[in-house]
Every structure is written in C-alpha cells, then in structure tokens.
Amino acid sequence: MSAASWPRLRLKRRRNLDEAWRSWLSACPGYVIIGLIYAPIVWLGLMSATSEPLSGIPGDFTGAWYERLFQNTKWVDPLWLSILIAAVVGLASMVCATMVGRALPHMRGRGPVLFAVILPLFVPGVIMGTALFMYFRSFMGLRLGYWSLGLGHFVWAFPFSLLAVLVMASRFDTRLLDAAADLGAGAWERFWHIEFPALRPGIIAAGLFGFLLSFNELSRSIYVGGRKTTLPLYAWAQASSHTSNIPLIYALNTLALVASLILICGAFWALFVRRERA
Amino acid sequence: MSESFGRPPPALQFLRGLAGERHGPVWSFMVLWALVMLVPLVGLVVWSFLTIKGFRVSFDPNVDAYLNLFESGRWSVTVRTLRIAATVTAIELLLALPFALWLAKGTRSNAVRAMTLALLTVPFFLSVAARTIVWRAVLGTKGFVNSALMWLGLIDEPLDWLLFSEFAVHLGLIGPYFPTMVFPIFLAAVMIDDDLLQASRDLGGRSIHTLLHVIIPLVMPGIIAGIVFTFVPMLGADVIPALLGGGHAHLLGNSVHSLLTALNYPVASAMATVILVAMVALLFVLRLLMLRLGGFGEVFEGLRR
Numbered sequence: 001m002s003a004a005s006w007p008r009l010r011l012k013r014r015r016n017l018d019e020a021w022r023s024w025l026s027a028c029p030g031y032v033i034i035g036l037i038y039a040p041i042v043w044l045g046l047m048s049a050t051s052e053p054l055s056g057i058p059g060d061f062t063g064a065w066y067e068r069l070f071q072n073t074k075w076v077d078p079l080w081l082s083i084l085i086a087a088v089v090g091l092a093s094m095v096c097a098t099m100v101g102r103a104l105p106h107m108r109g110r111g112p113v114l115f116a117v118i119l120p121l122f123v124p125g126v127i128m129g130t131a132l133f134m135y136f137r138s139f140m141g142l143r144l145g146y147w148s149l150g151l152g153h154f155v156w157a158f159p160f161s162l163l164a165v166l167v168m169a170s171r172f173d174t175r176l177l178d179a180a181a182d183l184g185a186g187a188w189e190r191f192w193h194i195e196f197p198a199l200r201p202g203i204i205a206a207g208l209f210g211f212l213l214s215f216n217e218l219s220r221s222i223y224v225g226g227r228k229t230t231l232p233l234y235a236w237a238q239a240s241s242h243t244s245n246i247p248l249i250y251a252l253n254t255l256a257l258v259a260s261l262i263l264i265c266g267a268f269w270a271l272f273v274r275r276e277r278a
Numbered sequence: 279m280s281e282s283f284g285r286p287p288p289a290l291q292f293l294r295g296l297a298g299e300r301h302g303p304v305w306s307f308m309v310l311w312a313l314v315m316l317v318p319l320v321g322l323v324v325w326s327f328l329t330i331k332g333f334r335v336s337f338d339p340n341v342d343a344y345l346n347l348f349e350s351g352r353w354s355v356t357v358r359t360l361r362i363a364a365t366v367t368a369i370e371l372l373l374a375l376p377f378a379l380w381l382a383k384g385t386r387s388n389a390v391r392a393m394t395l396a397l398l399t400v401p402f403f404l405s406v407a408a409r410t411i412v413w414r415a416v417l418g419t420k421g422f423v424n425s426a427l428m429w430l431g432l433i434d435e436p437l438d439w440l441l442f443s444e445f446a447v448h449l450g451l452i453g454p455y456f457p458t459m460v461f462p463i464f465l466a467a468v469m470i471d472d473d474l475l476q477a478s479r480d481l482g483g484r485s486i487h488t489l490l491h492v493i494i495p496l497v498m499p500g501i502i503a504g505i506v507f508t509f510v511p512m513l514g515a516d517v518i519p520a521l522l523g524g525g526h527a528h529l530l531g532n533s534v535h536s537l538l539t540a541l542n543y544p545v546a547s548a549m550a551t552v553i554l555v556a557m558v559a560l561l562f563v564l565r566l567l568m569l570r571l572g573g574f575g576e577v578f579e580g581l582r583r
Contacts, residue, residue, distance in 0.1 A: 023384065030377025030460070034394070037401050037409075037453040044412040056421035096307060103304045113308060120315060122507060122557055124514020126531040127322070127550045134325055134543060135318035155315050160402070209403065216405035219516055219531075223538070232405055239411050239521070246411075253408035264403050268396055 041257055048250040065251045075234055075252055082215050082231040085146065089153045090211030093161035097206040101165030102195060106174065118159040125219025128155065133223040144226030152224035153214035160213060161206035164271060168202030201270045208267035212260055231256065319554065325547035343548035352533065352545075356552065359530040362444065363512040366451045367459075370508055371501065374459040378500075379493065381460070382467035383475070395464075398457040410450050410521045417441040417449075417522075442524025450522045451512060458507040466500025467493070499567045506560040513553045 046058040048065055069075075100117070104110050120128060132152050136142045172195065180190045196203070218232040225233055235252055238245050327339045347353065385391055401409075416422045417440040424436040439445055470493065478488040494501075516531030523529070530549055537546035 024380070026376030027380040027384065029373045030381075030394075030456075033373055033453060033456045034397050037456065038397075040409045040412045040416075040453070041404070043416060044408065047412060047415050053415060054420065056415050056418060056425055058422075099303050100307055103301050107301055107304065113304070116308065116316070117311065122510050122561065123319070124511050124516075124531065124553060126514045126516045126534050127319075127553055130534055130538060130546060130550050131318035131322040132314075133538070134547065135321050138325075138543065139321055151314055158311075212403040216403065216408075218405065218407050222535070232407060235405075236407055236517075239407065249411065253405070253411065257404055257408055260404055261400070264400050268399075272392070272396075 044250055044257065045254050048247070048254040053247040053250055065247045069248050069251045072248065075231065078229045078231045078234040081146075081228060085150055085153060085230065086211045086215035088150055089157055089214035090207045090209075092150075092154055093158045093210035094203055094207035096158060097161035097165045097210075098199065098203050101162050101169045101202070101206075102172075102199060104162075104166065105170045105172075117162055120155050121159050125156070125217075126223075128152070129220040129223030132220065136224070144224055145228055148224040148226065149221060149228060149230065150214075152220040153217050154210075156217060156220060157210040157213040160209045164205040164209055164267075165199060165202040167271065168199045172198050201272075205267040205271040208263050208270070212263055212267075216256070216260060322547045323551050323554065326544055326551045329544055343544040346545045347548055347552070352549070355528055355530060355533050356549075358444075358527070359513060362447060362451070362527070362529065363509055363515075366448055366455065366512060367505055367509045369448075369452060370456055370459040371505065374456065374463055374504065375501070378460045378463035379467050379497070382464050383470070383472075398460055401454065401457060406454055407517050407521065409454070410518050413446065413450055413522055414441060417446055441522065442526055444523070444527045446522035446524075447519050447527045447529075450518045451515060454518065455508050455512055458511070459504040462503035462507060463497055463500040466497040466503075470496050499564070502564050502567055506557075506564050510553070510557045510560060513556060 043058075047053040049061045049063065050058045051060040051062045051064065053065070104114060107113065129152065132148065132155070133144070136148050137144055142148070176194055176198075177190050180194050185193070216232060217230075218236055221230055221233050222236070229237075231252075235249050235256075238249050326343050327341065328337060329340060329342060347356065381391055381394055414421070418424070419436040419438060419441070421441065423440060424433075427433045428436065474492060474496075475488060478492045479485075483491070514531045515529055516535060519527050519529045520532055523532075530553060534546050534549050537543075537549065
C-alpha cells in the first residue's frame, strides 16, 4: 500500500466508526433488558429473606419465612406431584426426542415434520390448555387428572427436547454407522456404542429440559389439571388470593427457581461445555 | 443383520427394532403427536361454530360465538390485547435488532457471545409466575420505586399507576418476551457471510448503506420470525396480565379463562380461534419468506454450524 493511500484509509476507519451496530453501544439496551429478566429473580430472593417483604424495601434479613415455610407443609404434596410428573415427562420427551431427533436430519420432508413438532412453541399456553381441556373433557368425556397433566406438559416440553437432540444429531456423521456395519456391528450395537455416545449430551439436555419445563408449567396446567394441584398451581392459587401467605410464596418460588437454575446449569454443561472439551 | 455381538435379551427386541429402523418410528410418533396436538387445535376451531343448548352440544354450525365477540366488553379486550402486544413487540424489535446484530457480527469475543446466548436461554426454563409476582413488591404503592421516589422528595404521594395498570403489564411483558425476538434475528445475522460486508465496504458503500441494503434485507426473515415468535405468544399472555394488571388490563388470555370458568365453551373457543388464525396467518407469511431462502429444512443447515 502506497503512502498516498494512508489518509484515505484513515477516513475509511472513521467512517466505520458510524457503523453503530458494531459498537458496544448498540448492545447496551439488550443488556438492560437481560437485567430486567434477572433482576426480579434476585429481588425475589432478597424479599424472601426480608422480615417485612410487603413493605417493598429489602433489609433486616431473616430466615423466618423459610422457617415458617417448612412448618407449613401444604406445599409438600404439590411438590411431590410436580416432581413425579416432571420426571415422567422428562423421561418420555428424552426417549421420544432421541428417537425422532436421530432420524429427522436424514428424512425426506423433514421441514414440514420439524414444523409440526415445534408448532407448540408458538401456541400460547392458554390456547393449548383450552384446546386440550375441551378435547379430553368435552369431546372424549374423560376425567382429567395425572395423565392429562402429563400429556399437556409433554406437548409443551417435547419441542425443546427435540431441538436439544437435533443440535447433536445434525452434526453426527452417519458414515460412522456404515463403517460399524461393515465391521459387523448389529443395529443395537451400532446405536448403543456409536450413535448414543455421540448424541448423549443432547439426550441428557433433552431430559433436563423436559423435566424443567414440566416442573414449572402453569398456563396449561390450569386447564388440564382437573383437581390435581402441582407446585406452580399451588403457588398461583396462593398468590391470586390476597392472603398474608405472599411472603411464604416468595420463599417457595425462590427455592423452586434456585433448584431450576442448578438443573439448567447441568443441562448447559452437558450440551456445550463438555462437548467442547471432548 | 449380524449377530457377532450376541443376541440381546428378548426384552430389548423392541428397542433394537427402534435402533435399526430410522424413519418408521418417527412416522408412528407423528401420528400420536397429531392426536394430542393438532386434532385438539382443530377441535377448538370446530367448537367455536357450535352452540350449547342446555347441557348438550348442538351441531348446527353458526357464527353466534363470533358475533358475541363484538359485544362491547369483549371487543375492547381484543383491541387492548392487539394494542399491547403490538406495542411491546415494537419495543422488543427496536431493542433486539441492534443487540442481535452486535451479538452476531459486532462482538469479537466468543465467550461473551456464548454467555449472552446462555443468559437469553435460561429464562425459558424458569417459572414466569415466580419471576413476575415480585414486580408487585417493586411497583406497589408501598413498593421500592414509590418509596425511593418519595424518599428523594420527587413525589409527595405514591404513584398508583405503577402497579395494576397497563404500564405494569407492558413492563412485565418486556423481559419474558425479549429472547424470542433476539434469537431469530441473531441466527439470521450469524449466517451472513463476512465477505459480503467486506465487499460492500470495498465498493465504497457507507456503513449506513451496508446496513440498509445488505444487512437488513438478509436478516429480514429473522426479523419476521422474531415478530411472529414474540407477537403470537403475547396475544395469549395470561399469567403476567393477571398478576400485574389487577383487573384493569385484562387480555384475551384472561377472558378465555373467565369464559371457560363460566362454561361458555363456544365463545371461549371463538376467542382462542381468533388468536390461532392470527398465528397461522403470520406463520404463513414467515413460510413464504423462508421458502425464498430454501424452506424450513434450512434450520438444519443453521444447526450444523
């Protein structure tokens, strides 16, 4: 580059400065909103440990609300029900997502199939809940209960689980399976010794995602729950009635959020960190 | 099929079939999926054209339920829902577009990018109700904001429009519906070839021209997808308006709930159908745009990166 072109280059540099979207300034509003997402979680934790949570000012920290929460045992049965349903839904979406996810990248018409499967991501919870309620209760005349909660949660959780498996499955080189077949491995051996280990991070994440989405599900449960009460339904009923139990709900919600966060970290670790190390 | 590794126990025969046959199980799963997912949604639409006489469903198709939607109270709920969802979606787009472009092409640090994407993904798995209820303690008349403003002497008495108002609903919606706007735009922007941007620069395109004539057209499918994924679920928002609207800002989701509680199934399903039709229409627009770029299967190419 000749010396004469230097000033021009300078000019170009300066012009590039007005590429505002490249500068960190354009990222600031986004991080403000991320703050808006996480601040309530931190605030919830602070308020649950504040002696006068309804005053709105955190301070005078105490474990009294947690103590009272553990004396009041009404939330224990809903908790167990939530864990049970979440475990079944997590397992079911893990198995189904593995089955569908390993085949989908190699299928004809995979676009429409993927679309049909991830459709529930766009359908608002009220709509899906209402649709399932009318379908099961009014059209089929069935009694709602554990099974309808499980199905309603599965329809919500499965798309996320599938996407987790697809992240791994779409990178998996199926020629490895052909090679194994040439070396004499049967179908089961090919799956268990080659495909499964390759997809494992996605499969683990699929199970954890399914568990978490079911565990925290509220909008659909309101309609498909029948008379069964899950933990989110219990917290919802308590929060809607203007009772003095609100501080206890803060404490209960904080515990549920912390447990969920720990599981999410596990899922992310399985899906992204471990893979990069391997 | 080779048996060189020994025959698996008979109980595994079924699993073995699944492991060998790739596409068969997918199609049987899709049939079950249609039964618990697509058929109920279609049923919902059918319901909206029926009436209940006494306790029996009458099968003479009519549009009474839809005429009912235009009754004063319900119509205003529909209009309010559309207005609030459109406003919040516009705010999300204004904030998410520069953010997503920066995340895809602006930042040089992979760690920052991965961390930010993780921060945007985590909220999908956390309870919305648990995260929303605490806004009451922040915005209420005795809440943090009012206390702080009074302590600073900016106001003499608490602002009552902070909580149980449309303002609170807007504020409560912005956080939870932000990631669905960022992700599609980010995915579209990440796929832009850096050489294109360089070429635009080399040809003397000012950066504002590069933005308007190269980047924006290329991320347009992402923008449309972001609008669809944000706007449509927001039309059905129920938990946030119920917790923060306090009856002053009921949205369609809340109306569907009260109609169901009142056993008014046809009108409830008509209301739900309106949301579904909006969803299908917007998804159709999205599909047209995606077709121009190679169809929905293109997502697989994106995942492979």
